[in-house]
Amino acid sequence: xxAPPALLRLAETDPIGVATRDLAAGEQVVLDGVSLTIAEPxxxxxxxxxxxxxxxxxxHKYRVPIGSATTAIEPGAAVHTHNLKSDYIPTxxxxxxxxxxxxx
Amino acid sequence: MEGFLRADxxxxxxxxxxxxxxxxxxxxxxxxxxxxFRGQPxxxxxFPGCYPNPYALRMMQKLCTHPNVAGALLLSLGCEGFARHxxxxxxxxxxRPADVVxxxxxxxTRRAIAAGTAWVQAxxxxxxxxxxxAIGPADLIVGTICGGSDAxxxxxxxxxxxxxxxxxxxxxxxxxxxxxxELIGLNHYMAERxxxxxxxxxxVACMDKTERYYRTLGHAxxxxxxxxxxxxxxxxxxxxxxxxxxxxxxxGLIKPGDEPPAPGLYLLDVIPDGxxxxxFPNINDNAEIAELIACGSHLILFATGRGSVxxxxxxxxxxxxxxxxxxxxxSEDMDVDAGRILEGRASLQEVxxxxxxxxxxxxxxxxxxxxxxxxxxxxxxxxxxxxxxxACLPHAA
Numbered sequence: 001x002x003a004p005p006a007l008l009r010l011a012e013t014d015p016i017g018v019a020t021r022d023l024a025a026g027e028q029v030v031l032d033g034v035s036l037t038i039a040e041p042x043x044x045x046x047x048x049x050x051x052x053x054x055x056x057x058x059x060h061k062y063r064v065p066i067g068s069a070t071t072a073i074e075p076g077a078a079v080h081t082h083n084l085k086s087d088y089i090p091t092x093x094x095x096x097x098x099x100x101x102x103x104x
Numbered sequence: 105m106e107g108f109l110r111a112d113x114x115x116x117x118x119x120x121x122x123x124x125x126x127x128x129x130x131x132x133x134x135x136x137x138x139x140x141f142r143g144q145p146x147x148x149x150x151f152p153g154c155y156p157n158p159y160a161l162r163m164m165q166k167l168c169t170h171p172n173v174a175g176a177l178l179l180s181l182g183c184e185g186f187a188r189h190x191x192x193x194x195x196x197x198x199x200r201p202a203d204v205v206x207x208x209x210x211x212x213t214r215r216a217i218a219a220g221t222a223w224v225q226a227x228x229x230x231x232x233x234x235x236x237x238a239i240g241p242a243d244l245i246v247g248t249i250c251g252g253s254d255a256x257x258x259x260x261x262x263x264x265x266x267x268x269x270x271x272x273x274x275x276x277x278x279x280x281x282x283x284x285x286e287l288i289g290l291n292h293y294m295a296e297r298x299x300x301x302x303x304x305x306x307x308v309a310c311m312d313k314t315e316r317y318y319r320t321l322g323h324a325x326x327x328x329x330x331x332x333x334x335x336x337x338x339x340x341x342x343x344x345x346x347x348x349x350x351x352x353x354x355x356g357l358i359k360p361g362d363e364p365p366a367p368g369l370y371l372l373d374v375i376p377d378g379x380x381x382x383x384f385p386n387i388n389d390n391a392e393i394a395e396l397i398a399c400g401s402h403l404i405l406f407a408t409g410r411g412s413v414x415x416x417x418x419x420x421x422x423x424x425x426x427x428x429x430x431x432x433x434x435s436e437d438m439d440v441d442a443g444r445i446l447e448g449r450a451s452l453q454e455v456x457x458x459x460x461x462x463x464x465x466x467x468x469x470x471x472x473x474x475x476x477x478x479x480x481x482x483x484x485x486x487x488x489x490x491x492x493x494x495a496c497l498p499h500a501a
Contacts, residue, residue, distance in 0.1 A: 004448050008259070018255060018334070020446050044429060044446075045255030045334035045409070065289070066340035079336070086337035088288050088315060089324035093331040 007031050007048060011063040016047040016079050018061075023048070039076040047079040059084055105468030107239035108174070111199025115239050116171035117402045117467045118145060120418060121227045123177045123220065124164060125150035126191075127184035133207055134179040137220040145231075146224055147417035149394075149482045156185040159360070159376075159487040165194045166361045166398040168202070172418050174231035175201040177223050179216070182208030201227050242276030244467055245364060247372075247396030247404045247419075248348045249283065251389035254333020254409030254427055258344020260455070261407035261426035261442040266350035267456025268405065268463065269369065273352045278364040280399055281349040282372035282392060284314045285325035285385060289339030290346050294371070297354045302495035306357050310373045320380045329410045333427075348407065357496040359489050360395040366498050372399060373492075382486040390414055390481045393421065403466055405459065413437045415479025420472045422462055439473050 006029045007017035017031060023042040028035055031050065042048055047061070053073040058065045067084045077083075081091055092099060108116040123146060125134035131150055138148045149167060151160045168176040168191065176195050180188050188204050195202035203223055210216040248265055250257050269279040287294065291311035298304035318324050324338035335341045355368030364370045374395055375385050386392045389412065393404055397419045404419055406412065409426040411434045425431040428443030435441070440459055444450035466472055 004446065010259075018259065043334060044427070045259075047255075047334065047336070061340060062343055064293070064339075064343055066343065067337040080334070081331055081336050084336045086324070086339060089318050089322075089326075089338050091326055091331060091337055092323060092328070094328040095331075 005029070005031060009050065010061055013063060014060050015049060015051050015053050016059060016061060017050050019044055019046050019048060037076045039074065040078050042078050049073045049075050049077050049079050051075055053079070058087070105239055105464065106236045107243070107467070109235045109237035110171060112169070114171040115237055115243050116173070117239070117469070118172040118420065119174045119231050119234060120145045120147050120172055121175050121177070121224055121231060122147050122149050122168060122173055122418065123179065123224065124168060125179040126186035126188055127154050127181055128152040129181040129184065130179040130207055133213055133216045133220065136217045137177070137179070137224060140221050141224060141228070144228065146228070147480050149417050149484070151186060151484045153486060154184045156187060157486050157488070159489055160484055161187055161191060162361045163394065163398050163484055164191050167394070167418060168195045169198040169200065170397060170418055171400065172402060173200065174234055175227040177220055177227070178202070178204040179220065180204055180206045182206045201230055239467065240275075241272055241464065242367065244272070244402050244463070245278040245280065245400045246272055246463060247280045247282070247393070247399065247401035249389060249392050249396065249404060250345055250348060250407040251414070252408040252410035252412035253330055253335065253341060253344060255335055255344070256333070256427040256443065256446060257407050257409040258347050259426070260445040260452070261409070261424040262344050262347035263452055264442050264445070264455040264459055265348045265405045265407055265424060267453065268459035269348070269350035270352060271456070271460040272463065273350070273367065273369055276367045278367055278370065279350070279352070280358070280364060280370045280372050280396055280401060282374050282396060283325065283345055284310060284371070284373055284375050285318060286338070286345040287311065287342050288315055288318070288324065289342045293346070294354065299353045299355050299498060300495070303354065303357060306493065306495050307354070307371065310357060310375070313377070314375045317375050317380055317385065321384060333409055355498045357492065358399060359492050360487075361398045362492060363400040368498065372396065376487045377490045378488060381488060385487070387485060388483065390416060390483045391485060394482060394484055403463065407442070411437070413474070413479065414481045415472070415474025415477070417480045417482040420466050421474050421479070422459070422466060422472050423474060424459060437473050437477065
């Protein structure tokens, strides 16, 4: 069995791919005959835009919506909590500005 | 393979004596008793609260009469609200040896430890005489959970467990998936898989309840590590979690303590009914594992990407590692290296078959990594549920 490609497109219509290994900024990745420059470091399992995504667009993975873009996203850019939000319940992380609010 | 035949006719894959504290105040004594039996099948479970809770009582009744359990010793301080006599009665009615040690009545810590230790010694001797019986996949109930998830969980371990579930259901077994809080966004996909239209409506109602519950809490079932691992939103995490369920139709919707009545795939509703009370539905993975076990799960399939190390009291936990980097770092804690799929070293089908094969071996007595390392985590907290309706279960054959 040969190694899988650096990016995995889980469904044909998905605008994002999933990194199968850590990717470096500037790395050239070819997926389905299309060449893409990785804009920033992307860790294993994280998502990369495969085509331009408009602000407010619903983003699909495995053909199922996983949230909406909060800004326009260029091909090759990482897609994560900084530019994609839940359509259900906000995501909290330990990143500054994304922590769960403290109550007093 | 061989299991243990209980007086109530159920078949277990382990032969465990549980020591159960009925309030936090009795936990130390219970722990000291269990500590006398290191390396032997004596497990600590318990409920920390002082005030009674019907859910906790039912959970303890189901856990203490679980097929893997040979007998139970209850540790009471003496003044707590837990309905110890009702619990004792249910365990004894199942034909298992059971007793209560009251710390106040016994005269304090040292005497209670001595009395409890003597009881467990006798119970272990009795358990050794439990008759053995042939068991196969059709006798098994298997629960599945994912914890410490990252974006690889939904690519490798969860779909592989889904395939193992397909094999189990085809062999006449019973499979339970849960974490309704981590199925948000998939309401209608799940409803389409319901065995009947009435069940589909129950699933949609259950998911509406789930979303309402988490919106009120203001925080989804989503940890900081999930985002570090590449998951951005709860609905994205849900997609990966959902892959654990495999491809079978959903035969029923159950709640904690309900045992699947017939072969098939079941969804376990873990979200309390009624107004939001008592806080987060399940405060960690072991709270969910305890509920799967209370539904009769003989063993648990646990997918992890970030690298969870937990096991459980009462039922063996098979750890399926989704992330190849995590596996290389923590292989001692893992039973299956599903990250091979991501690196092109195995197919999803191969790992699915490996997981199904491992279910059989663990049911036959093989120790899982977490069992070998002595993991026996357990937690039970306050909740409240109303019973399931008739549309939730398959019609009796």
